Amino acid sequence: MVEFEIPDVDYTRYSNRQLVAIPLAILGLALVILLGNFLITGTSPVSLGMAFTGGTELRIQTADTQPQIERTFDADVESIAPIRSEENEYIVTFPPSDADPQQQAQAAGYEVISSQERAASFGADTQRQAFLGIGAAFLGMALLVFGLFRTFIPSIAVVASAFSDIVIPVALMSIFDIPLTLGTVAALLMLIGYSVDSDLLLNNHILRRRGDFYESTYRAMRTGVTMTLTSIAAMTAMTIAASLLAIDLLPSVGIILVFGLVADLMNTYLLNVSLLRYYKYEAVAQ
């Protein structure tokens, strides 16, 4: 039978500096990757999906091979991906252009199963709104957290950890070339909620309860790690199932949440814990 024990980390063996070093190094690395990618591409640190750039996406059924498909269309084909669960079905994407790939597909006798077309200007509008949305959500969360704790260090610990929980998955998207879509934006916003859960729990146990720091931390960890692992289990299952079944939207939501939740485990129990320990033993004592 599988054992499920939350490790009792002996935090006393490590100094705050040592504990903070790992999450900060990883956050720094993530930021460097994003900055580097931004400098290389000159436009955006992550590749933008069709929702943000405009263009056309067709799901077609045909006995043609991939090179044949590519030759059928006048417009540049951005990508052709076969669908795993269906034979002879492909998803073909095109950058925004004046050509009408849908008509060409029909003219070539391909069966168009689904199609999606977005003007570039429409994509730009969506992009602006998405960044606005993420910014507003993050700001709202930060204000709420500061309102709840009313002290700087515990509040900034939660906000910093949430920030890192978002930046790390975005850097991973950049590495694995997962494009930013409406689904991944939703997942990033969802991460704000998930991330703050375990941080609030930890802060609550350490600051608002009587008892030893390490004892409180252990209790918060027992609950918090279970929570995060449950969510990781749900999201991994969803990602695998939805991508095998070739359902739109769900796989990208799932994979980003998995990335972010794993980052959250690290950030909460290394970054947040050490900031709280510094606050409890050093900042308050002064």
Next chain:
Amino acid sequence: MIRKNWRLILLVVLVLGGSLALFGPLGAGGGEGPTNLQYGLELSGGASVRAPLVGMTADPVDLEGTSGQDLERNIAEELGLSPPTIEVRHPDSDEATTEGTVEVYNESVTQAEFAAALQAVGLDADESVIEAGLTRATYDTAERVLDSKINAGGLTGGDASVTTGANQTYLTVEVPNANRSQVLELVGDPGRVQIVGLHPAEGGYERVPLFDQETLNVNGVSQNQRTGQWGVDVSVATREAAQRFSTIMQEEGYTDNQGQCNYEIGSGPDGDNAYCLLTVRNGEVVDAVSMGDLATTIESGDFVEDPRYFISSNSQEDARELEINLRAGALPSALDVESGTNYFLQPSLAQDFKFLSLVTGVIAVLAVSLTVFIRYREPGVALPMILTAGAEVYLLLGFASLIGLALDLSHIAGFIAVIGTGVDDLIIIADEILQGERVSTGRVFESRFRKAFWVIGAAAATTIIAMSPLAVLSLGDLQGFAIVTIVGVLLGVLVTRPAYGNILRNVVLD
């Protein structure tokens, strides 16, 4: 007993209510299959188009002492357009201002030309008040027209709606079970129909607008018994319009030249003695007929008393299209489909998505259950946890059918996210109550439950704040996701999580 278990009772009552909404008479209806649930395009298949209307608006413009109709005619003349492409909106009479708006429903006019035309008719306006885009009132009119075009065209279940983006307004047209070209055809056609008289005048021909969609009531498509020609039976809506028509017909000589209409569609009248009634669609002449028998009833005065009239067309299909346009009215301006989005999904694939996303949801629930069972190993704690999280999704589905929310993939993602946060919070409650020494009294239980609830409430508030920008912004797919998550979190905090605490209380206090 009841006082102690009221949270549980509330959950049971709401689950029953949810069942009524899902399967019974409480749902908004219109759903297919065994439930009242309604599905959006992604789960039912169909096509949608989202695009802005073309044109620009001068706002604000001082309109004191002006008449809307005169202004519209004069501005149109300055720009070389027809009067229906200009819309002057005066402020409501109860408003203290005299400032209104002037819109032009045309994409070829530049801002400078528009400003010049406004100044030429004596309005105080320059380019700085002119912006691309049209007023909300125009969008609302367009929405109404599209809705009735969809219904008149027999595309059942279709719907038009106005959405506001960051700096642009869009019209969205969704039609289940239709394909892309059907929807593009529907929205691509402004559908402006006019009946115009054409008669000889000094130095050529003169055209007089006679009727449009506003002044004609449609009786239906019919076939002329004698000639076999298809057309639309209409009657003139007002006595004034009928009177005006009669007068023009008699004064300009139509009734005296009733059989004479030598008109070649595409090139114009033959010779110099044609008297025709032209059917003009979107500025193009599609049919030209002579007065025929109408002359007799006009001269006898019967027409004004019983102003019925037959507009002929070339085929049954044309007559049907004419009927739709006459019934639905005209779109104020054309939709700029090139600057929008369109989406199509084959219904069969949508059916697959519906089933497969259910499978995905079930797999996610199983993964959660497995983790929870491994962690707690006590069915008394773990089983209610799964059931409560399940109840939360069930309530959400009930809510969706109550308000008639059309489910899409984004909602499914929202449901799965709700299961995730829901179980998280139940774990907080369970750990808080089961930790340390056994809970022996109701008082200890309440105190621990309240402690757990602080974290849950704070986490819920954060999730709601994080999701609210999405619920307001029109990011299309994401709005549904955000709404489902917010409602799910609220249902969880107010109903299901307290109920789980209630169940645990019974488990530990027994």
